[in-house]
Structure formats: structure tokens, C-alpha cells
Amino acid sequence: MADPIRISVCHCLACQRRTGNVFGAQARFPAESVTVTGASKEFVRVGDEGTRSTFRFCPQCGSTVYWTSEGLEGSVAVPVGAFADPRFPGPKVSVYEERMHGWVSMPAGIEHIA
Helix, strand or coil: CCCCCEEEEECCHHHHHHHCCCCEEEEEEEHHHCCCCCCCEEEEEECCCCCEEEEEECCCCCCEEEEEECCCCCEEEEEHHHHCCCCCCCCCEEECHHHCCCCCCCCCCCEECC
């Protein structure tokens, strides 16, 4: 797998519901650098702005493994937690911050997108 195109956190309500957490953390990779093996199930979710994303999750444990989104066909997103690596690089972008919980703070120097 290549280096991520972007590592970000998303505070949208769809990500909060999908993860059961206060935000989703994802690493986006060029689609041609990602190889998928094994079985997965799909679930299509419509985001806050109407964009459809197809999430693939493990049929055994239910964990989200990766997803693709309309308008970003050349990339594949992988939840940062799926790497189970505390050394994985931190996010550079934080989106939908108008929905960010008041007690959450983002790392210094991160790009903020309302």
C-alpha cells in the first residue's frame, strides 16, 4: 500500500453514527495501491451533504475495513483504527467541525474545515 493521500477526522453526524464515536478517523489511499482480499459485506450510507459512500465491513466481527465514496472514485478510505498501530501518523485535516463535540480538541497545526 502506498502512503496515504490524506489522513483526516470527520465530525459529521453520519460518521458519528457509523463509528459510535464522536468522529471518524480515516486514511485515504490511491485506489490502484490498495489490494483487498477476503470476504466483506457492504452498507451504503448517505452523508450529511447527500454523498453516497459504500462501506465494506468484516462479516465475522462487523468492523469497517474500508470504503469508497462518490466523487472520490480514485481513492479508498481505511479507518485508522483498522491498522491497530499507535504509531500511525496523525490527521492533517479535520472536517465538519461545526458538528464537533465541544470537549474535543484537535492537534496543533491541523487544517480546519467547517
